[in-house]
Amino acid sequence: xxxxxxxxxxxxxxxxxxxxxxxxxxxxxxxxxxxxxxxxxxxxxxxxxxxxxxxxxxxxxxxxxxxxxxxxxxxxxxxxxxxxxxxxxxxxxxxxxxxxxxxxxxxxxxxxxxxxxxxxxxxxxxxxxxxxxxxxxxxxxxxxxxxxxxxxxxxxxxxxxxxxxxxxxxxxxxxxxxxxxxxxxxxxxxxxxxxxxxxxxxxxxxxxxxx
Numbered sequence: 001x002x003x004x005x006x007x008x009x010x011x012x013x014x015x016x017x018x019x020x021x022x023x024x025x026x027x028x029x030x031x032x033x034x035x036x037x038x039x040x041x042x043x044x045x046x047x048x049x050x051x052x053x054x055x056x057x058x059x060x061x062x063x064x065x066x067x068x069x070x071x072x073x074x075x076x077x078x079x080x081x082x083x084x085x086x087x088x089x090x091x092x093x094x095x096x097x098x099x100x101x102x103x104x105x106x107x108x109x110x111x112x113x114x115x116x117x118x119x120x121x122x123x124x125x126x127x128x129x130x131x132x133x134x135x136x137x138x139x140x141x142x143x144x145x146x147x148x149x150x151x152x153x154x155x156x157x158x159x160x161x162x163x164x165x166x167x168x169x170x171x172x173x174x175x176x177x178x179x180x181x182x183x184x185x186x187x188x189x190x191x192x193x194x195x196x197x198x199x200x201x202x203x204x205x206x207x208x209x210x211x
Contacts, residue, residue: 001036003040006042007042009045017101022181023144045110049114051113059073090118095211102147134172135173140178142181142207143163146186152184183200
């Protein structure tokens with residue numbers, strides 16, 4: 001049995017969001033194909049995702065200096081503790097499905113905050129004499145992303161930084177299998193929006209059988 005983290009970063013649901021609609025089609029099909037797997041949905045707009053701020057740095061500093069967790073302030077305990085929970089949950093999963101829109105050439109800021117919480121030395125990667133080495137070498141990941149314009153080719157391809165960022169980070173973590181499923185052009189070609197969405201949903205269902 002595999003544990004799958006279904007990580008969504010969109011304030012709207014599948015009735016309003018193209019990325020969420022395609023994500024739902026994927027995860028629903030995946031559940032049908034893999035009924036014994038555990039699916040954990042992390043709706044980042046509803047989760048407590050602490051930002052790395054002065055309390056976090058202060059708390060980490062105290063722990064690194066040898067102080068116990070009980071010696072942290074209430075704010076430090078809450079934030080540092082939650083960040084630890086998120087990172088442990090991440091490394092404990094077998095598969096990751098990220099669902100995001102393309103906003104201003106990247107993903108919503110809550111996704112960056114979440115990724116910061118799991119990019120932890122000693123957990124998802126480690127430093128060695130030869131440089132950093134990823135520790136998640138037995139995982140696989142998928143990014144489902146909706147793009148209103150066309151970013152898969154032409155000059156705009158260099159402007160897309162959400163999927164490119166995830167590609168770099170998954171490689172940094174050592175994840176050997178990372179794919180992308182893109183829904184694009186529905187805003188640029190509104191007359192074809194329904195067709196674009198349905199084609200993406202069909203691809204999502206196909207991919208769910210082999211993920």
